[in-house]
Amino acid sequence: MPPTWDRIRDQFPILDQKVNGRPLVYLDNAATTHKPASVIAALDRFYARDNSNVHRGLHALSMRATDAYEGARSRVKTFINAAAPEEIIFTRGTTESINLVAASWGAANLRKGDVILLTEMEHHSNLVPWQLVAQRTGATLRYLPVTGDDGLLDLASLDRVLTPEVKLFAFTHVSNTLGTINPAAELCARARALGVTTVVDAAQSVGHMPLDVQAMGCDFLAFSGHKMASVTGIGVLYGRRALLDAMPPWQGGGGMISSVDFHESRWKPSPERFEAGTPNFGDAVALGASCDFLDGLGRDEIRRHDADLAMEARDRLSELPGIRILGPGGERGGLVSFAFSGVHAHDVVTFADEDGIALRGGHHCNQPLMRRLGLTSTVRASFYVYNERREIDALVDSMRRTIKFFGAGG
Amino acid sequence: MSADLSDLYQNVILDHNRRPRNRGRIPTANRSAHGDNPSCGDQCDVFLRLDGDRIAEISFDGSGCAISQASASLMTTQLKGKTSAEAERLYKEFHEIVTTGKEPEEISDLGAFAGVHAFPARIKCATLSWHAALNALHGDPAPATTESHKD
Numbered sequence: 001m002p003p004t005w006d007r008i009r010d011q012f013p014i015l016d017q018k019v020n021g022r023p024l025v026y027l028d029n030a031a032t033t034h035k036p037a038s039v040i041a042a043l044d045r046f047y048a049r050d051n052s053n054v055h056r057g058l059h060a061l062s063m064r065a066t067d068a069y070e071g072a073r074s075r076v077k078t079f080i081n082a083a084a085p086e087e088i089i090f091t092r093g094t095t096e097s098i099n100l101v102a103a104s105w106g107a108a109n110l111r112k113g114d115v116i117l118l119t120e121m122e123h124h125s126n127l128v129p130w131q132l133v134a135q136r137t138g139a140t141l142r143y144l145p146v147t148g149d150d151g152l153l154d155l156a157s158l159d160r161v162l163t164p165e166v167k168l169f170a171f172t173h174v175s176n177t178l179g180t181i182n183p184a185a186e187l188c189a190r191a192r193a194l195g196v197t198t199v200v201d202a203a204q205s206v207g208h209m210p211l212d213v214q215a216m217g218c219d220f221l222a223f224s225g226h227k228m229a230s231v232t233g234i235g236v237l238y239g240r241r242a243l244l245d246a247m248p249p250w251q252g253g254g255g256m257i258s259s260v261d262f263h264e265s266r267w268k269p270s271p272e273r274f275e276a277g278t279p280n281f282g283d284a285v286a287l288g289a290s291c292d293f294l295d296g297l298g299r300d301e302i303r304r305h306d307a308d309l310a311m312e313a314r315d316r317l318s319e320l321p322g323i324r325i326l327g328p329g330g331e332r333g334g335l336v337s338f339a340f341s342g343v344h345a346h347d348v349v350t351f352a353d354e355d356g357i358a359l360r361g362g363h364h365c366n367q368p369l370m371r372r373l374g375l376t377s378t379v380r381a382s383f384y385v386y387n388e389r390r391e392i393d394a395l396v397d398s399m400r401r402t403i404k405f406f407g408a409g410g
Numbered sequence: 411m412s413a414d415l416s417d418l419y420q421n422v423i424l425d426h427n428r429r430p431r432n433r434g435r436i437p438t439a440n441r442s443a444h445g446d447n448p449s450c451g452d453q454c455d456v457f458l459r460l461d462g463d464r465i466a467e468i469s470f471d472g473s474g475c476a477i478s479q480a481s482a483s484l485m486t487t488q489l490k491g492k493t494s495a496e497a498e499r500l501y502k503e504f505h506e507i508v509t510t511g512k513e514p515e516e517i518s519d520l521g522a523f524a525g526v527h528a529f530p531a532r533i534k535c536a537t538l539s540w541h542a543a544l545n546a547l548h549g550d551p552a553p554a555t556t557e558s559h560k561d
Binding site: 020343344345346347350351354361362363367370376377405406407 | 427529
């Protein structure tokens, strides 16, 4: 069945169920999205017909599996408009992609006195790997501030923090807590003008909007399959080829060498250099299928759909007493996070679950940002292609009942 | 509201959440310990003034869900005046209540937490402050974390 917006929920088998006696309202898409039947079928088909270890295989199944794996790489290349398939490295997910850059590029290029520039809205996965490499290399971390509850990057401060000591600037494209869509192309251009290497965390953007790495002008870009209608365990690191070819391996093993001697080895070029061991080809095939699914729906349409729901939810929730809503007042990615005075996020999420509504409450792997905003946790509702306006009604009704129960909100 | 959910959010719990007892640092405390629940970000500090082996005064501070805040508040009312052996016994009983739903042996507000057992993800919320209190009592300098305990 080709993807269409008409009857889109029918394409996601998991949505057809009740939770606590109520129809499931799944609003936890920033944590992971569900998978359409076409992606599940692609995975099933691969394992039922083509499964075999890739590369070096001289038999029919291995050649089919290799074609499927390399086909998925080419599909991802087109999906983000990379210049060549060799710029697409398959990883376990966004976290591993960023760790790869930190361990390989970081160890080879960072020295004492260098500065790694991050922003105050980074997910722990785009923060802790840089802390680790800073400890190893003697580089230091610096942060571009967030303006406040409106969740924008303080671009007026960029000149102050983007100084000649900065060697790398890593930032998120869309904030998983604030919903902010950062001006990635502008940030990359400003960094490039100073010769600063850029890493973009696209975990929350790539499945929700058109994304063109060449137009964005980033050096590296990381994302996960499971947040874009694909399966867990597969992700991508995009890197500009000139950078990848100059980087040392980060893990050693089979598949990544051109020759091995007892005392030294020579490396293959990218992507094999960074894919030691048997790669996750089955899930890569599923990732290719999710690219087809999302392009079939149209990524401009997905962006509009998710943003419309998030903005409507923000506007409707803002009428509730005692609510504090984070993130920009205008255009945003497909999520809204908020806190109530007098009711903790985990109690809100427990009550919503009772109504069959899946939300997330907590620090969203954004502890420094939370502290900066004087919060310990928020409730987050995040939307995807299968969500509908009636689910916002269910969300708002549930929130209203919860704050009434706790006698909160004044 | 389902029976499970109303069992979880008993009036005793809602009352302690809304009007926490013994909240804030005791100026004369001679023991304290910090506890946190890394999976959800809940934090709790417990302050004790020990008089010999007896808890003369006890207070808490922190942030978290209604279950964790009410548990900390109620705990302070239960532990005041107890010896360390009595405190240990009370914790064992509380632990059994929140993990099995068993009612307390004597009539006690601790029974309000029996509903927690139906929500396994929330057991850590209820036990965080107790871990911190026992660490303070034992003079254990390491912060209590729910990750290092079976619950």
